[in-house]
Amino acid sequence: MEFLEKNVDLKDIKRFNKQAKEWWDPKGVQHGLHAMNYMRVPWVLEGLKETNYISKDATNLEGCLILDAGCGGGIYAEGLAKLGAKVIGLDCARELLDVAQNHLNTQHDIKDKVTYVCETIEEHCLKNENKYDAIVCSEVIEHIIDKNSFLEACIKTLKPGGSIFMTTISRTFAAWFLYKFMGEYVLGLIERGTHDPKLFIDYKDFSKNLRKE
Numbered sequence: 001m002e003f004l005e006k007n008v009d010l011k012d013i014k015r016f017n018k019q020a021k022e023w024w025d026p027k028g029v030q031h032g033l034h035a036m037n038y039m040r041v042p043w044v045l046e047g048l049k050e051t052n053y054i055s056k057d058a059t060n061l062e063g064c065l066i067l068d069a070g071c072g073g074g075i076y077a078e079g080l081a082k083l084g085a086k087v088i089g090l091d092c093a094r095e096l097l098d099v100a101q102n103h104l105n106t107q108h109d110i111k112d113k114v115t116y117v118c119e120t121i122e123e124h125c126l127k128n129e130n131k132y133d134a135i136v137c138s139e140v141i142e143h144i145i146d147k148n149s150f151l152e153a154c155i156k157t158l159k160p161g162g163s164i165f166m167t168t169i170s171r172t173f174a175a176w177f178l179y180k181f182m183g184e185y186v187l188g189l190i191e192r193g194t195h196d197p198k199l200f201i202d203y204k205d206f207s208k209n210l211r212k213e
Helices: 002-007 010-018 031-050 075-082 094-104 121-125 147-156 173-186 203-212
Strands: 065-069 086-091 114-118 132-138 158-167
Touching: 031 075, 031 132, 031 158, 065 075, 065 147, 075 086, 075 094, 075 114, 075 132, 086 094, 094 114, 121 147, 147 158
Parallel strands: 065 086, 065 132, 086 114, 132 158
Antiparallel strands: none
C-alpha cells in the first residue's frame, strides 16, 4: 500500500476500473491499445533478436518469461502469449485484472501461459530479482509519479542481458495538443482527466534515467 499511494494516482485506478467492462471491445475506450498490438507484439520479438538474446531465426517467443508491468485488462499480455511467451501481468487495478482473467479463461490456447498479479512493481521486485527475460510497459509510465522508483524496480526484476520495451507519451507540445486538447477536450476520444501533461516524460530524461539505473 505504501508504494501504491506514493507512486500511483488512485484516481487513475478508479478511472481504469470504471472502463473494465469495455476493455476488450476493439471499438471501445481502449481501441488504441488493441490497434497497437499489431506493432508492439512483434517489436518484442525483433528487439530480442536484435540484441542476440534469442536466435536471429526465431519466429516466436517460446522459452521467454516476460513481465507486463501495468498490464491493465491484458491486451498486451495475451498478444505476447499468443506469440509463445510466458507472461506475468502486473497491475494495481483489481477490477481490470478480473476482466483480464475472465477474458484469458476463454482463450484455451494461452490460458496457461499468463498469470495475473495485483501489486506494484516495487513490491514485485522484492521477491523477483533477475527473473524476467524482458519487461514490457506500454502507455503506463506517463501515469507514474515517481518514475525513478518505477524504473529501478523494473530493472531489478530483469535478467542480465534482458531488455525493457516501453511506449509512452513524450513531453512535447504535439503530444499535449493531440492527447490532451484534441483527444480529451475536442474529440472526446479519451476520458477527460486521463492524462496529466506534467507526468509526460522527455525521451532524453527517460534515456538518462535508464542509464542511471
